[in-house]
Amino acid sequence: DIQMTQSPSSLSASVGDRVTITCRASQAISNYLAWYQQKPGKVPELLIYAAFTLRSGVPSRFSGSGSGTDFTLTISSLQPEDVATYYCQKYGSAPLPFGGGTKVEIK
Amino acid sequence: EVHLVESGGDLVQPGGSLRLSCAASGFTFSDFPMDWVRQAPGKGLEWVSVISGSGERTSYADSVKGRFTISRDNSRNTLYLQMDSLRVEDTAIYYCAKDIQRATFDAFDVWGQGTMVTVSS
Numbered sequence: 670d671i672q673m674t675q676s677p678s679s680l681s682a683s684v685g686d687r688v689t690i691t692c693r694a695s696q697a698i699s700n701y702l703a704w705y706q707q708k709p710g711k712v713p714e715l716l717i718y719a720a721f722t723l724r725s726g727v728p729s730r731f732s733g734s735g736s737g738t739d740f741t742l743t744i745s746s747l748q749p750e751d752v753a754t755y756y757c758q759k760y761g762s763a764p765l766p767f768g769g770g771t772k773v774e775i776k
Numbered sequence: 777e778v779h780l781v782e783s784g785g786d787l788v789q790p791g792g793s794l795r796l797s798c799a800a801s802g803f804t805f806s807d808f809p810m811d812w813v814r815q816a817p818g819k820g821l822e823w824v825s826v827i828s829g830s831g832e833r834t835s836y837a838d839s840v841k842g843r844f845t846i847s848r849d850n851s852r853n854t855l856y857l858q859m860d861s862l863r864v865e866d867t868a869i870y871y872c873a874k875d876i877q878r879a880t881f882d883a884f885d886v887w888g889q890g891t892m893v894t895v896s897s
Contacts, residue, residue: 670838703883705821712890713813713821718876718883756821760883763826763835765811770820 671696673759675768681776688744690771692757697737701761704733704742707770708753716755717742749775778802778886780872785891792862792895798855798872798888806830806850809875811884812857814868814893824870825857826881835881840866862895869893 672695682688692702700720707713715724717733720740730745744751752775757768784796798810812824825836825846834846845858855872869892873884 705884707821712871712887713884714887715876715883715885724885754820758821758823758883760881763881764837765823765826765881766837767813767821767823 670764671698671759671766673757673766673768675755675757675771677771678769679772679774681774682747683776684747684749686747688747688751688773690742690755690757690773692735692740692742692768694738694740694759698759698761700736701759702733702735702740703758703760704731705756705758705767706751706753707756713756718760744773747773747775778874780874780886780888782870782872782888782891785870785893787894787896788862789897790862790864790895793858793860794862794893796857796859796870796872796891796893798857800853800855800872800874803874805848805853807878809878809881810848810855811873811875811881812846812855813871813873813884813887814866815871815890816865816868819868822868826875827855828881829878859893862893864895867893867895 702720704717705713721733843861869890874886875882876885
């Protein structure tokens with residue numbers, strides 16, 4: 670089965686900083702990659718699917734890139750409301766594993 | 777508005793059974809695959825199981841295969857997860873989630889609020 674590995678597991682950045690989170694699949698998954706945001710105490714929410722398609726209503730400071738095995742979630746200018754844990758997920762065929770998560774905090 | 781509401785979470789002893797339900801509204805339930813995802817206290821998300829819109833195709837994470845059974849009743853717009861031979865490590869919030877596309881096992885665009893399952897003696 671395909672494994673999803675995220676890095677870093679946590680990061681601390683200042684408001685306005687550019688933040689990059691990486692997700693690596695153990696085998697090529699084309700662009701079948703989603704990113705979710707889970708704010709503290711809340712339900713996860715879909716941010717990006719098909720590796721780079723921004724879900725309607727998601728701020729444009731979020732972007733996704735990559736294909737094959739290596740993917741990136743970028744926050745162009747970190748805002749206080751972006752404090753959350755971010756997860757990548759492989760989909761398209763089962764199983765549908767998540768990455769281990771990246772906790773983003775404000776410095 | 778699309779809505780998912782889970783129920784059935786409880787405290788159960790190791791080796792016991794529990795059935796979770798997820799009531800769906802606001803969309804054509806039978807058109808979409810549905811999933812269960814769990815999150816142990818303080819831990820990350822773990823995908824558990826998926827079922828196709830018709831109910832004909834199912835798949836499970838290795839950690840629950842042979843113990844959990846996913847099903848759906850499209851006439852009642854309800855998704856189920858039968859959990860047998862429960863273990864302490866099954867303790868988690870269980871979320872149901874809707875796939876974004878009809879045809880394939882896809883990303884999840886709608887999540888329920890979750891129901892807590894605690895396995896403890």
